[in-house]
Amino acid sequence: GDSVTQMEGPVTLSEEAFLTINCTYTATGYPSLFWYVQYPGEGLQLLLKATKADDKGSNKGFEATYRKETTSFHLEKGSVQVSDSAVYFCALSDQWRGSTLGRLYFGRGTQLTVWP
Amino acid sequence: EAQVTQNPRYLITVTGKKLTVTCSQNMNHEYMSWYRQDPGLGLRQIYYSMNVEVTDKGDVPEGYKVSRKEKRNFPLILESPSPNQTSLYFCASSPPGQGAFEQFFGPGTRLTVL
Numbered sequence: 001g002d003s004v005t006q007m008e009g010p011v012t013l014s015e016e017a018f019l020t021i022n023c024t025y026t027a028t029g030y031p032s033l034f035w036y037v038q039y040p041g042e043g044l045q046l047l048l049k050a051t052k053a054d055d056k057g058s059n060k061g062f063e064a065t066y067r068k069e070t071t072s073f074h075l076e077k078g079s080v081q082v083s084d085s086a087v088y089f090c091a092l093s094d095q096w097r098g099s100t101l102g103r104l105y106f107g108r109g110t111q112l113t114v115w116p
Numbered sequence: 117e118a119q120v121t122q123n124p125r126y127l128i129t130v131t132g133k134k135l136t137v138t139c140s141q142n143m144n145h146e147y148m149s150w151y152r153q154d155p156g157l158g159l160r161q162i163y164y165s166m167n168v169e170v171t172d173k174g175d176v177p178e179g180y181k182v183s184r185k186e187k188r189n190f191p192l193i194l195e196s197p198s199p200n201q202t203s204l205y206f207c208a209s210s211p212p213g214q215g216a217f218e219q220f221f222g223p224g225t226r227l228t229v230l
Binding site for chain 2: 044106
């Protein structure tokens with residue numbers, strides 16, 4: 001079945017450090033891939049997405065590239081800030097003949113803490 | 117303001133006492149879904165609805181019921197709650213034609229079943 005595996009946390013970084021959170025996926029169809037972020041006490045919100053191979057999603061300085069050959073969608077940011085402290089979730093939504101199947105599969109989440 | 121609202125935000129109840137968690141969205145979204153979030157397990161989908169009167173099971177539907185009688189509302193019903201349903205619950209919705217893409221999440225309902 002479809003699934004997402006992301007790196008275990010927690011991740012602790014100093015401000016302005018480089019961030020990578022690894023995400024790999026397993027899917028039978030042609031998935032779209034997402035990163036969602038959850039700030040303390042809030043619901044999830046979409047950070048970025050990519051809908052086909054080699055697409056790069058980007059937002060707020062974060063980037064992720066859809067790599068079909070390695071079934072990966074790693075999240076990166078060149079210089080993290082304290083305000084980036086949150087839980088990050090990788091997710092996939094499978095497709096069949098261009099339409100979604102109504103399911104969104106999440107990874108277990110990675111807690112990021114950035115110190116000043 | 118475009119949003120997904122959930123009520124209540126916090127609930128403590130006892131085993132076997134039926135409860136309903138309401139979810140409402142004001143964005144005319146067709147797709148709505150319920151998730152539970154547990155430490156170390158991430159988010160798991162309980163039920164989803166592609167449109168009015170159309171619902172389907174997610175990964176963990178046991179012990180839950182849903183209904184979708186109108187587009188804006190998607191209540192989650194626990195007929196006989198048990199302690200293993202203690203969790204943080206999120207409702208989400210998605211724009212027309214998007215299916216499970218780009219979901220907008222509510223603020224969450226923290227449920228404790230004693």
